[in-house]
Amino acid sequence: MISRRSLIRGAAATAIAAPAAGLLVTQAGGVTRKKPGRAAAPLSLKIVNNSGEFDSKSVHVYIVGNDGKNQVRVTPEGELKPVSVGDNGGDGFTDYAIPLTGEATTLQLPEMSGRIYVACGEKLKIKAVEGGDGSAALAYPAGWVSGDPNFNVMHDCAEFTYKGGAMYCNTTMVDMFSVPLGIQLKGDKDQKTGFLKQGGRDQVFKAVKGAEGFGDLVIDDKRVIAPGHGLGEGKFSESFFDAYTDKVWETYSSKELVVTTNAGKFTGKVSGDKLSFTGPGEVSFNKPSTKDILFCDGELAAPNDGTTGPVAAIVGAAFNRSTLASIAEQPTTDPAEFYKGDVVHEYVKAMHAATEDGKAYGFAFDDVAGFASYIEDGGASEMTLTLTPF
Template sequence: MLSRRSFLGGVSAAALAVPAIGGLAAAPAFAGRRAPDVPLPLTIVNRSGQFDNASIWVYVVGVNLDSGEQCRVAPDGQLVPVSPSDNGSDGFADYAIPLQGSGDTTLNLPSMSGRIYFALGEKLKFKVVSGGDGKPALQYPAGWVDTDPNHSILHDTVEFTLKPDGMYCNTTMVDMFSVPLSIRLQGAQDQTTGTVPAGGREKILSGVTENADFAGLRQQDLRVIAPGHGLDLGAFSGTYYDSYIDEVWAKYQGSRLKVNTGDGRIFTGQISGDTFNFDGGVQPIGRPSTRDVLFCDGALAAPNDGITGPVAAILGAGFNRSILLDLADQPGTDPAAFYQHQVTNHFAKVMHANTEDGKAYGFAFDDVAGFASYVQDGAPKSITVTLTPW
């Protein structure tokens, strides 16, 4: 599976970057596969029950995998580089693709890595600026930030990479949850993920805030934001995980943790002082902060080295799922054991509890042990994204 990190690295609205999915690890080989159909038919189905087609706009933005240019998809399916000249008199680029007046809408998806955004009731505001390398770059929506121009707009997204070895895609709640979306990927298999049952949207918004520590994460009826972003905005405690981290550090001072990376290797580690030391060439992993846990970053950052990266990712998942005190053999694979400690990622817990297949991307390494709302296919024929009933 392709690992992914929070889009834009979980940073502010001013950050300039492209989607990380597909860029962190080599794609797996598919036996007997053929090249994907490109362009790949993308069908948008509106079953929201809250907004008609005329009130919904689609945006497909990301990076051209051949040139590295930041691009957007035009209504005719062409991959077009973004340009500062795209910014209108209001300072924003209108890359909106309207839905058909009624029924489903089918677009052509070119080979690229990016995001499919949905805006409900009002168009999103993208801005083309000069990136750090001097090339045109997009400022993406960061709706959880109250100063972002998209803060008051209902919007959400799915992520994807379409390239010669297949299609990789997921729904995501790593930054926030606002609009229920599901993905159906048809090809060598017929796979669906991300479906929130009817009525589930309000169950998610209210369910997250039922926990007093997470109550500040709901932004009216617009969305519920991830606790890491809440921490950065002053709406979530920066010490929330500290007591759990202390317990983990105490436990593995005197015992060993085994980490199976799923490729035939098992790494064994023990804590000395502020460092988790593993054998097998794993770089020392420092004592994480609450923010490190929530973003799976900092001390828990996972480099794409095939050694330290997988171990750090599994540790990050173990902290978010609060299973490190109970299981000395990681990763945990029984979802019934997840999120049972008083200190846990309640946001991710609620996301998983309100999807039909129990899968969600509630934090950056929710793909550990296969619990993310992620599907891939080496011979894709079509993808359908549905705005499911609220």
């Protein structure tokens, strides 16, 4: 039920982001993995520019991440190279951009875990720095921070892990939304996700701009930043979920909340400031803040322990979808029940409403009950990342 929490929470404003191999893991049900052995052949990765807004010469692609030992980047020739502080140029930044050769550019993707960034109009400013252990690392773009060198660059990313012939990938709006991206994955199956409806980008911008308390998250025509990052920029209320959290605590002080995970059923009730569960294990949560809910962290942190983690994920998803107070058996699987009432996460609602399949990664637990723009294939043969019409 839980997948890659650490990666999709995003990097802090000036932090060194280090996507690690294996953070993208199979969800419930999983895939059939290939037997361990030699490294898989590079995966065919096609980048398609259907943006209608930028010609391919002005679209720059970056493939960066981790090979399990080092932070790495992929060259235009498909070579995996460790990042180096010596890669910084005279302007203080690396130039890891992979040029597009036309409307469709085919690259070779080696085994690794990381992100595929696309920048439109100008290149990203990504600095290689010395990490805490002395090895080189990257300071990733933080487009939601006004002081970040990439704030004025239109960019976005998809996330992936390619390992043992299996590909796990997703589009993401956890940090922000700017460039509409869609993924198609071929192999044992032919799947796609992330594609927006016609006019979907404008739909998202207008919906968020027009929602009370959310309007300041829209940065011109460049991007919409997630409410959690809006807190740090003074663009979103730090008490947004407070009234709803009080309602949840009041509701379950007099009745039970049942959360079902792969480990079994957990039954919870509120006493004082603590929501405590019994079942396959004992799990408890203090009353979360708005920040905790938006980041699915803090009091709602989800360790990979098989008990607290899955319960935290389901409770966190129910908070973000405004179903926790009204539905006492979680997770809720009917999207018609999401985003109702007086306290609604309008950012995430807008993201899901704009996609063709109704799926989006709008917050870190959006994969609960399968509503994330995430696909996987144990025998992947080709991945296509498409910049779709603006």
